[in-house]
Amino acid sequence: MELYDTEEQQVEAIKDWWKENGKAVMLGAVIGLGGLFGWRYYQDSVTEAKEAASEAYSQAILSLSSKGIDASGDVQSFIDGNKDTEYSVLAAMQLAKAQIEAGHLDEALAQLEWAKGTTKDAALKPIITFRVARLQAEQGDFDAALTELSNIKEESWAGRVAELRGDISLRKGDSAAAYAAYTEAQQASDASQTLQIKLDDLAK
Known part of the structure; x- marks a missing residue:
């Protein structure tokens, strides 16, 4: 490190350094502040969009609750306009429920x-997959x-998957x-209370 004997030498050294590096420092500060404010603006925009x-x-689901299937157009418009958010997925699930109830x-x-x-x-993937399988079974498309159901690998769904597989097998005539x-x-952690009744019925 260079040592300076007098205050004047130190001042001159600082001036020289600033001439050489001042523009870079200012540019770095501008870029840094711009990036900071830009990031904050981006985060605020994302928050507002969410x-x-x-x-x-909330408005779409409220409409669905009050109007039922008659609100399909409103809910579908919401889904189409928000396809890049999970809200559209939730809305589609709610709309599907209303459509099932309407036949x-x-x-x-x-x-x-x-x-x-x-x-x-x-977390949503197995829920939706299970509902798809249940609906396919309701339509008589048992193999599909x-x-x-075989696509649901989560251990926490093992009982529900096996039970529905049993229901489908029974409808196919395979006791x-x-x-x-x-x-x-029955061996799964999410086993339902109705399984023993179903097993007893088959044992008769």
């Missing part, structure tokens, strides 16, 4: 298939339903497969 999507979602099974299945392919939420599936479901 809040707006949340409010719009529009094909439309409901299309909503659920879209939601399954769109969601990035790992069983294939769909042995149904009994095996129900027995498997």
